[in-house]
Structures are given as C-alpha cells and as structure tokens.
Amino acid sequence: MQTIKFQLEPLTCPSCIKKIEGKLGKMDGVENVKVMFNASKVKSTFDESKVTSDELKETIEKLGYPVVN
Known part of the structure; x- marks a missing residue:
C-alpha cells in the first residue's frame, strides 16, 4: 500500500x-x-499494483479539480 497527497x-x-x-x-x-x-x-x-498515482491524479482532474503538485 502507498499513500499520496495531492494539492488542489x-x-x-x-x-x-x-x-x-x-x-x-x-x-x-x-x-x-x-x-x-x-x-x-x-x-x-492505494494498492500500487492495481492503480497508479497518475490514474488517481487524472481522475481528480477529470472531475474538474486541477492538481497543482
């Protein structure tokens, strides 16, 4: 498991x-x-063998919330 933080x-x-x-x-x-x-x-x-941090970031941005980091 990996933990990540995104600044929006x-x-x-x-x-x-x-x-x-x-x-x-x-x-x-x-x-x-x-x-x-x-x-x-x-x-x-998240489990990095199932989903990547880039996929998480992309999903957030597709919802209309720009990631700034």
Whole structure:
C-alpha cells in the first residue's frame, strides 16, 4: 500500500468532498480517500499494483479539480 497527497486549487464548496471521495473510492485498488476541504488536499491510500498515482491524479482532474503538485 502507498499513500499520496495531492494539492488542489482552492475548493469552493463542500460538495466537492463527496464528489472526489466518491469517485476515487470506487476505483479498484483504492483503500482510503480523505479530502481536506480547508487545505484543498486529497490524501489517498492505494494498492500500487492495481492503480497508479497518475490514474488517481487524472481522475481528480477529470472531475474538474486541477492538481497543482
């Protein structure tokens, strides 16, 4: 298992949390997802043999939340 944090552009609404956590949480290999609204960060624990950090980043960006790191 690997843990990664993504810094996002500032989140504008609390519903962003459910949107991101819901989508990433359904991905095969993702164990845990936590969105920190005030810090605009996403922390995820995942099985790197099933999903890559690049795939997680891509998914977040496809939802409309640019990753800045």
